[in-house]
Amino acid sequence: MPHPNDADAGPASAPAPDKGLRRGTVGLLASVTLGLSCVAPAYSIAVTLGFVTLTVGDLAPAALLLGFVPILLTAFAFRELNRAMPDCGTTFVWTTRAFGPFAGWLTGGWVVQAATFLAMTALSQVGATYLLRVLGLGSLADSPLAVTATAVGLLAAVAAVAYRGLDLSAAVQYVLLGLQLAALLGFGIAAFARDGAAVPSLAWLDPLAFPGFGPFAEAVMLCLFIYWGWDALITANEETRDGERVAGQAAVLSTLVLLGAYLFTAFAAISFAGTGTTGTGLGNPDNASDVLATLAPPVLGPALAKAMELAVCVSAVSALLTSVVGSSRGTLSMAAHGALPPVFARVHPRHHTPTFATLFAAGATAGLLVLLRLVSTDFLGDAILCVGLLIACYYGTTALACVWYFRDRLRDSTRDLLFRGILPLLGGLMMLAAFARSAYDMYDPDYGSTSFHGIGGVFLLGVGSLAAGALALAAARARSPRFFRDDRTTMTEPALLKD
Template identity: 45%
Template sequence: MSTTPIHLGNPEGKGLAAGTLGLWGSTVIGLASTAPVYSLVASLGWVVIAVGAQAPIAFILAFVPMLLIAFAYRELNNAVPDCGTTFTWGTKAFGPVVGWMGGWGVAVAGMVVLANLAQIASVYFWSLLGQDVTNNDLRVILVAVLFIAAMTWVSWRGVEIGERLQNVLLGVQYLALAVFLIAAVWQFATGSAPGATPFSWEWLNPFAFTSWSGFTQAILLALFIYWGWDTCLALNEETKDPKRIPGRAALLTTVILLVTYVSVTIAAMMYAGLGAKGTGLGNEANADNFFLAIKDGLLGPFGWVLVVAVIISAISSTQTTILPTARGTLAMGVYRALPAKFKDVHPVYKTPSFSTLVMGVVAVAYYVGMTLISDNILQDSILSLGLAIAFYYAITGFACVWYFREELTHSVRDFFFKGLFPLLGGIMLTAAFVQSAVDMWQPDYGNTVIWGIGGTFVVGIGSLGIGLVLMLLWYLFPRSKRFFRGESLNRETEVMVPEDPADFPRSIDGGL
């Protein structure tokens, strides 16, 4: 493996719009990427079904590995502020194969969640118009495709316009959550809540779980609702202080999400209760669309506020989910891990033009194809999403430890933040991945059975396996040779980061 530094000689980095985002803008995009309203709607009911009254502590425990991995992201970003994130860091730490698969994990998670985001937004859109539709209704498919296309255009048009849009959309989401909290607590206090359940400190008892499989299922679901904060890091090259602001924004985002999710969960439990009937959080019929079930009883004629909030949350996250995936494949194109076309940057808008458009097209094709084949398989792909998330987050945690292995004894801070914390985060996520895969193997897990085993397992593990096949196919192309030989990206490579032009080294080989 070559260890000679490769100076790419581009003071503008990869051509992205450097210096666009500040701490606030980066945090807003991180929060918007997690889609707090949509994430709660899609996951809260299933978490309660899995662990009952322990839902609040499940969200707190799931926050722990997220925080530990956020430290890994911060430390790696300080040293290597590259928009390829897990792909770049994994390659520098462990070599081309691990790095490529890490990049694929990011892409798979983005593609799958885009399909579900668009579908949820479309279903709630038609509900707002008073239409009773099913997930595979052609009207739902059409509007969902239009949502993906519109948000792809916004992402292609530029980070700055996306940031302005996200400020408004995120503000509406948190306003709706505030309305929900106030209304739920008020109805509980006045005795008019349908499932009024007094708050209990036992809800926050980490030793009260009664089922190990239920616990791991809840943690994986909770990981999903935190997922998205790392978009801050994928936009590091477009941030004013790429080595510091993205890491701070990521940590700030995770803390805000923790407070949001725990408070809303407690309020929902006090209002609706844990029953398996009616508006109870344990009712499987409402698990996918909790807000639709409670909106009229909670807000009466203003129930549409919650519906609009879910639509906005899903649309908002559709746009921000495209951002990290497009920048990840841009980095892969730059360092020869993908065809050269992926490194194209729009000359005016300074966005990954080809990568962004490909992301939109692939998301539409995946969504339409899976919906027409079987909506149940599409729903199982959502249930399996936690596998891809745990996969590439764990790679990032382990990459941090190995990349900084020679610095861990330099100081107490380095030992904890570059070593112990990322290592623990990686181990936790690996354990969650393995246990969840074992559970998903069972035929009664999820909505489908394929080849006699759980369809969720087949879709989740199969999607990662497809990445391995694509990587082997790419290995056959001449352009890939320098990447797989460790020449175009290795530990010593000077990555294409928009630093001070006066300090940026001149090219010695004409680029990659």
């Protein structure tokens, strides 16, 4: 419903039905923490900075800054839509209200869940690998069977925490996020203080210095992944105090914190290591997959380098926990509105959390991880690369949904025109342009690690996910005709099931 101090928030909308979640569980700080945790800042910068540097050299900070622009514009769209429709279904509800049930189910529901599950397979694997290393079990970290078994164990552990309630999840995240940010801050300070570290240059932020549109687009697309995940905090809007206002504020604040943390780490890494193609240089392909693992020993020393390994492990596990929280609430909302089977709407009578949806998120991810592992280890890597395609798809659609939903109110004030019209429109168009460019690049059989009949495996996985979504949509339409038949402004009352 519209914010009480925002009479012209947009077209009238029905209030979010009570789904059994515990109201007022978290505040602004906890909400920001949940958003940052899902992004996994230590993990994201570790596995992305090297590839960005390989693409554009010491212009990596500029790529991080430019990649942040469509993210911030999209965050404004999320904020405005959340003020008008504070529902834990977020993109599913908003896209349905703007464009109808078919677009809402596919891009706001299926695409979001597919991206989340694929990302969680990587997070569980990375978390398991680093956990084994931190425990001194390096030989097991090289065993696919041991890593997969440990990853499944981590999924079970985070599901157990998420099952117990959002307040417990938030408390755990305070500790996990604090460790990550402290590790990145310590690494950056130590890198700048090392003898021979270069003085940072503003030229590294020059947006006009890219060697061409291709490298620029590729670097920015990589940066979309590094910021992705902050929107998970909005799925807790029904459990947030003053959620229609606070969740939107938290979305914008979390993206700004991420930008600062990433730029600081990137400047520090480039100042210390440079962009050379040998040794610890960030231009060395051997370092690209995890720059912090390469740089931590010479920057921090062997003992503190272990702390950086722990930070990356914690980062992955933290993101897993928030991903389970966000995914379960998304499917809970879909079920409450009649778009998924009622079993997804089950809530625990004491913990007030989605029960089946929480277990389903962890179980589906575990199954997907095992399946991709059985197919090929390279196939799993390509599955992660295709997540960027799905991110650009649903972020872009949500930004455009904001413009369309508020279209009749854009001339009411300069603020409405700017934050509900111009900025989300620019963000949506940039996201969809990134989607098109990414799909074009992924078609190349040399993109990623696998190919099939001359077509890149990453492209097949990304487009295949969308095609599978279309088939699932047809099945959902046959099973839930009422949702697809009703007008887009009408949401069915929930039929909640208590465990």
